Amino acid sequence: MPKMQLKQESRLNGVKTNIFNIEDVAHHLRVPSKAIVKYMCAELGANMEQTSIIKGKHTYDVLLKHLDKFIERYVLCKQCHYPELQRFLEGKGELKSRCNSCGKSNSHDSMHQAGKVLVNFLKTGGTGVQDITEKDKVDASDDEEEEKDSEPKEKKEKKEKKEKKEKKDKKDKKATVE
Ligand SMILES: [Zn+2]
Numbered sequence: 001m002p003k004m005q006l007k008q009e010s011r012l013n014g015v016k017t018n019i020f021n022i023e024d025v026a027h028h029l030r031v032p033s034k035a036i037v038k039y040m041c042a043e044l045g046a047n048m049e050q051t052s053i054i055k056g057k058h059t060y061d062v063l064l065k066h067l068d069k070f071i072e073r074y075v076l077c078k079q080c081h082y083p084e085l086q087r088f089l090e091g092k093g094e095l096k097s098r099c100n101s102c103g104k105s106n107s108h109d110s111m112h113q114a115g116k117v118l119v120n121f122l123k124t125g126g127t128g129v130q131d132i133t134e135k136d137k138v139d140a141s142d143d144e145e146e147e148k149d150s151e152p153k154e155k156k157e158k159k160e161k162k163e164k165k166e167k168k169d170k171k172d173k174k175a176t177v178e
Helices: 022-029 033-044 060-074 113-123 134-139 142-177
Strands: 006-011 014-019 053-055 085-090 094-099 105-107
Touching (some): 022 033, 033 053, 033 060, 085 113
Antiparallel strands (some): 006 014, 014 053, 094 105
């Protein structure tokens, strides 16, 4: 992967960080560059300007950390860690992928800014899409999203609570051992 080339630009309205070869990096990762920049902006709480500029001064190390995280979340297979994902949409716009290397099905965060970019990219016929049928396209309308979200969220919260409790139990156990 090409190294990110950064340029700090200072204008009247403040400092900005331009990743001027973001297109190269994105091309190598086979994702739209917007997904990467949006990812970084969301994580940094910064605004995006044009296609390659993040407002504020950001160091290479910090941006690289976020790039790595983006790659981990959207580019690499969660099982074999190869960048062999075929991304596609399932149901009403959930970002999924299938690994060409090991065959595992992966789910990705569709609600993150970067996930939304990838979902839109696929919806508008971007590469990496696995046959979207006409039916899927209709189902992908935003109308029902809210209704759909409410149920799993409750479930998720329950799960998180349970996990927290388990963690706590573990911790308690550990404390006792020590
Ligand atoms: Zn895999």
